Amino acid sequence: MEYTTLGSTGVEVSRICLGCMSFGSSDWRDWVLDESAGIELVERARDLGINFFDTANMYSRGESERILGKALAGHREESVVATKCYFQMDDDDPNSGGLSRKAIEQELDASLDRLGMDTVDLYQTHRWDDETPIEETLRALDDAVRRGKVRTIGASSMWTHQFADALHASDRLGLDRFATMQNHYNLLYREEEREMLPFCENEGIGVIPWSPLARGYLARPTDQAEATARGESDDLARGHPYFQGGGQTINERVAELANEYDATMAQIGLAWILDKDVVDAPIVGTTSIEHLEEAVAALEISLSDSDVDWLEEPYEPVPVSGHE
Numbered sequence: 001m002e003y004t005t006l007g008s009t010g011v012e013v014s015r016i017c018l019g020c021m022s023f024g025s026s027d028w029r030d031w032v033l034d035e036s037a038g039i040e041l042v043e044r045a046r047d048l049g050i051n052f053f054d055t056a057n058m059y060s061r062g063e064s065e066r067i068l069g070k071a072l073a074g075h076r077e078e079s080v081v082a083t084k085c086y087f088q089m090d091d092d093d094p095n096s097g098g099l100s101r102k103a104i105e106q107e108l109d110a111s112l113d114r115l116g117m118d119t120v121d122l123y124q125t126h127r128w129d130d131e132t133p134i135e136e137t138l139r140a141l142d143d144a145v146r147r148g149k150v151r152t153i154g155a156s157s158m159w160t161h162q163f164a165d166a167l168h169a170s171d172r173l174g175l176d177r178f179a180t181m182q183n184h185y186n187l188l189y190r191e192e193e194r195e196m197l198p199f200c201e202n203e204g205i206g207v208i209p210w211s212p213l214a215r216g217y218l219a220r221p222t223d224q225a226e227a228t229a230r231g232e233s234d235d236l237a238r239g240h241p242y243f244q245g246g247g248q249t250i251n252e253r254v255a256e257l258a259n260e261y262d263a264t265m266a267q268i269g270l271a272w273i274l275d276k277d278v279v280d281a282p283i284v285g286t287t288s289i290e291h292l293e294e295a296v297a298a299l300e301i302s303l304s305d306s307d308v309d310w311l312e313e314p315y316e317p318v319p320v321s322g323h324e
């Protein structure tokens with residue numbers, strides 16, 4: 001396994017982060033693994049040297065956190081655990097969502113309880129909250145750090161101007177600043193290259209992209225997009241503009257290069273994102289041990305500059321997707 005420093009935090013993380021949205025409860029999404037298979041996946045990830053795990057309170061409404069905590073019991077110190085808050089957890093309680101002090105304090109305690117941990121390594125805001133001033137959110141997060149419940153704070157998808165406002169507010173108020181950005185980025189969705197990624201590079205922010213395989217669409221030919229359990233039912237995947245612009249041509253080129261490199265399409269998609277200096281660790285989602293092993297093996301693939309250019313060449317701007 002390769003390790004890298006997460007942004008400017010000094011924390012060493014594996015270059016593959018295991019996304020834990022894929023396990024929890026199949027009652028939440030039918031493609032989600034239940035407990036025993038989820039634990040097996042985490043154990044194999046640890047065997048492969050993965051030390052970085054990303055979950056959220058909303059994944060399977062807390063089940064993902066509970067299973068991750070169970071799988072990591074006895075291995076807490078050597079793991080870097082990231083979770084998030086923002087989405088409403090209880091339909092009857094509007095304060096179980098958003099980024100108010102009340103929501104953050106309650107949801108963080110609930111996450112720690114499910115994880116069975118005293119501290120979370122990286123606590124992330126899942127989305128921007130239009131209803132709460134960012135100063136209020138940052139003060140609550142900073143207090144959580146001071147109380148020892150959180151080591152580092154991070155953010156997920158938002159506009160770059162919002163992220164810049166948040167960093168500026170932290171600096172102005174002398175509070176801990178967001179150290180990481182978890183954003184939507186892959187070969188079929190590159191809108192983040194305009195503003196967010198150069199901004200993160202400038203600010204020393206750790207970048208940990210979500211859906212690096214376009215929710216599976218980069219891992220198989222376009223005509224098989226819906227050929228898996230998740231492909232069939234994942235409305236969010238269909239909602240992203242993956243096949244607009246040059247998407248289909250890019251997908252064909254990924255398949256061609258997979259043949260040339262004697263690799264799978266998923267490995268070419270991951271080799272491409274791993275090659276980006278600004279990216280610390282893509283967050284890979286899988287329900288399969290074999291696919292997890294493929295992701296780790298993708299670290300050994302080095303694409304030539306001309307192949308990278310050829311993969312990128314058909315891309316055309318597509319509508320912003322993931323935080324709008």
Ligand SMILES: NC(=O)c1ccc[n+]([C@@H]2O[C@H](COP(=O)([O-])OP(=O)(O)OC[C@H]3O[C@@H](n4cnc5c(N)ncnc54)[C@H](OP(=O)(O)O)[C@@H]3O)[C@@H](O)[C@H]2O)c1
Nearest residue numbers: 019020021210211212213214215216219266285286287291
């Ligand atoms: N912050 C946010 O708003 C946000 C949003 C979405 C996701 N996330 C995070 O990012 C993580 C990853 O998201 P994602 O699951 O959408 O990511 P992804 O890695 O882009 O897509 C996962 C899909 O790719 C397929 N896949 C993976 N490896 C494969 C391989 N080698 N061959 C064929 N298919 C393969 C998986 O199928 P199999 O299950 O069959 O392997 C699964 O259907 C999540 O777990 C979560 O932690 C965050």
